[in-house]
Amino acid sequence: MSENQNLLAEQRRALILDEVRRRGGVRVNELTRKLGVSDMTVRRDLDALARQGVLEKVHGGAVPIVEASTHEPGFEAKSGLELSAKEDIAQAAAALVAPGSAIALSGGTTTYALAHRLVDVPDLTVVTNSVRVADVFHTAQRLAAKGQSGATVVLTGGVRTPSDSLVGPVADQAIRALHFDLLFLGVHGISVEAGLSTPNLAEAETNRSLVRSARRVVVVADHTKWGTVGLSSFASLEQVDTWVTDAGLPAEVRTEISERLNRLVVAGEASGDGAGEESGEESGRESGQESGEGASAEA
Known part of the structure; x- marks a missing residue:
């Protein structure tokens, strides 16, 4: 009997989706043999993935x-997907933030989940081009006890995208004048060939500005973003210091990307603390960051 029979449904579906994307299609009987589960289980998994809109039965x-590389889902459409994965990622990513830090959060539903985890971290300065993220901190400040200071929030100007990010020349100019310790970056897609990508050209340029201004770049993206490629790439995997993802990322993918990243954090796989396991070897780039060299700056 296959060892994959005991996989959680979410992990099993991630493996199915990876097979479909990698091979361009699979048959039910192939999946039953590979996963060691029943025909009915596979069909239920395919139904669930079809409802999510990530494959077609x-x-x-x-x-x-196959979506157009320019297709950009709205914030509400994305907010209902992979909820448990986003919460796990947010918890693990929040552990990387020290009190008193200057951080940046890009737009996206995962950074939005992370923002809720950061409202109680003391003395943060938060730069964001996300209207939704800024609202999280402003709401927390209004609800805080009188006299309690919250985060200092800098919201860039710009043109609003379907994902409620502010992009364009106004946002770019504001970001380029700033420097922050950590950038938490949500992405539309991530792959070896294309790196980090988005379907929105203006957002790609704004994300490039965020990467240039960051001392360290942390990507927060669930496993479904792997293998997705948008119209415009804005950073390579080598410019990413840490990728915080969820347990649905297949083992073979973890091995493949560990050679290109300083650090991979898989949320939800630690022994009960939710911090996640870490993989990947530290390289000389990381020691350069600690001495003040911004590894996120473009070559």
């Missing part, structure tokens, strides 16, 4: 849904 199996 066909007679006897499934094929990937």
